[in-house]
Amino acid sequence: MYREETTPVGIFPANAFGLHDMHGNVWEWCLDHWHDSYENAPTDGRAWLLEDTPHFPRLLRGGAWNKDPWTCRSAYRDRDNPSTRNKFIGFRIVCEL
Numbered sequence: 001m002y003r004e005e006t007t008p009v010g011i012f013p014a015n016a017f018g019l020h021d022m023h024g025n026v027w028e029w030c031l032d033h034w035h036d037s038y039e040n041a042p043t044d045g046r047a048w049l050l051e052d053t054p055h056f057p058r059l060l061r062g063g064a065w066n067k068d069p070w071t072c073r074s075a076y077r078d079r080d081n082p083s084t085r086n087k088f089i090g091f092r093i094v095c096e097l
Contacts, residue, residue, distance in 0.1 A: 007025060024063050026090035029091040055082065061078075064089070
């Protein structure tokens, strides 16, 4: 269903990890810099950053409500300049206990 706007947090069931609204509401900024492939990516969960490149494009995941449905998944990725701001890009706050 195309809702033509963002939706309130938590109206959809949680995924297997207990997280709500992971795909299709807004793009999610990631800390990682953009890379064309996953070759040589870290395997320990840390961000994949390049040295001395603060303005290098950052990774976006999950698609947004204004995109095609096939982009609304965590495996779909895009990139943008870290200074970009619009209603289609957000971020997720993670807290460890």
